[in-house]
Amino acid sequence: GAGVSQSPSNKVTEKGKDVELRCDPISGHTALYWYRQSLGQGLEFLIYFQGNSAPDKSGLPSDRFSAERTGGSVSTLTIQRTQQEDSAVYLCASSLAIWGGEQFFGPGTRLTVL
Amino acid sequence: KQEVTQIPAALSVPEGENLVLNCSFTDSAIYNLQWFRQDPGKGLTSLLLIQSSQREQTSGRLNASLDKSSGRSTLYIAASQPGDSATYLCAASSGNTPLVFGKGTRLSVIA
Numbered sequence: 001g002a003g004v005s006q007s008p009s010n011k012v013t014e015k016g017k018d019v020e021l022r023c024d025p026i027s028g029h030t031a032l033y034w035y036r037q038s039l040g041q042g043l044e045f046l047i048y049f050q051g052n053s054a055p056d057k058s059g060l061p062s063d064r065f066s067a068e069r070t071g072g073s074v075s076t077l078t079i080q081r082t083q084q085e086d087s088a089v090y091l092c093a094s095s096l097a098i099w100g101g102e103q104f105f106g107p108g109t110r111l112t113v114l
Numbered sequence: 115k116q117e118v119t120q121i122p123a124a125l126s127v128p129e130g131e132n133l134v135l136n137c138s139f140t141d142s143a144i145y146n147l148q149w150f151r152q153d154p155g156k157g158l159t160s161l162l163l164i165q166s167s168q169r170e171q172t173s174g175r176l177n178a179s180l181d182k183s184s185g186r187s188t189l190y191i192a193a194s195q196p197g198d199s200a201t202y203l204c205a206a207s208s209g210n211t212p213l214v215f216g217k218g219t220r221l222s223v224i225a
Contacts (some may be wrong), residue, residue, distance in 0.1 A: 033212055043203070043215035056210055091157060100145045100165060103213060105158040 002026075004106035006092050012112045013082055021077045021109045025094030031101060032075050034067060037108070038088040049075060050098050061086075082113045116141040116208050120216035127194055128224050135189040135219045137204035142182045145207040149178050149189050152201045152218070161202075162189070194223045 005024045013019050025032050034046040046059045049069040060066070064082075069075040079086055089108040095101030117140045127133050139147070146165045150158040162171045162178040164187065170179040177190040187204055201220045205213040 031212075035213075035215075042217040043205075043213075045211050045213060048212050059211070093158075098212060099207065102146075102148065102160055102163040104160060105150075107157040 004092055004094050004104055006090075006106040006109050008109060009107065010110045010112075012114065014114050015084060016081055018078065018080045019082055019111065021079075021090050021111070023075045023077070023092030023094075023106060025073065025075070025092070026104055027073075029094035029096055029104075030072065031095045031098045032069060033093045033095075033103060034075070034077050035091045035093065036061075036088045037091060041088075043091070046077070048098065079111075082111075084113050087111055087113045116144075116206055116211065116214040118204060118206050118214050118216040120202075120204060120219050122219060123217065124220040124222075126222040126224060129194060129196060131194050131223075132190070132192050133194055133221075135191070135202050135204075135221070137187040137189070137216055139185045139187075139206045139208075139214075141206075141208050142185050143208055144182065147178075147180055147187050148205050148207070148213065149176075149187075150203040150205065152203060158203065191221075194221075196223050196225045199223050 007022045032049040036044045052069045064080045067077045091108045093103040093105045095103045119138045121136045148163045149161040164171050164180040175192040180187045201218040203218045205215040
């Protein structure tokens, strides 16, 4: 596609439910990133993929968060047993290269946990 | 650990004014620095990317400079317009974190 796409654009869920967020990067971009933007907190880096591999998962907020990427393309971020503090906008970006590559962002998924 | 600071947090200027947004970072060993624009409720739009070996980049009315030794970058906007109103974010790529973001400068250009 022409740009990074994310789905759903909005997700409202009840506390304790699992949610899955999807990111479709720009075709040909080997690097993919997930960030979280909370009200008043700024943008927080979560995880990156080089191809299908995520070398460093230490940015994930807790073990309820996981991410995977298949076929070097689509990525999913899964949050298990959602909590109210997980409410935020989850942004995905992609780039041609990990280090030094210009990142292009998707429109984000707004997650609200009631 | 890289930390990125943006000053001011908010700025309001009359249309037509030239303005400068400031960004500072603590770790000068960066791969690059990127400036973004974010409109309310939207994602981020990349404005300019400066590689560590570069001093500045220009795109239209925008000019971004990079001084690694002092840990600073500035975004210069010439002849500001109401359509420039948005939050401007700078982010540095270094170490093991692809991008560390500042909290942004919220710009309002008044017609």
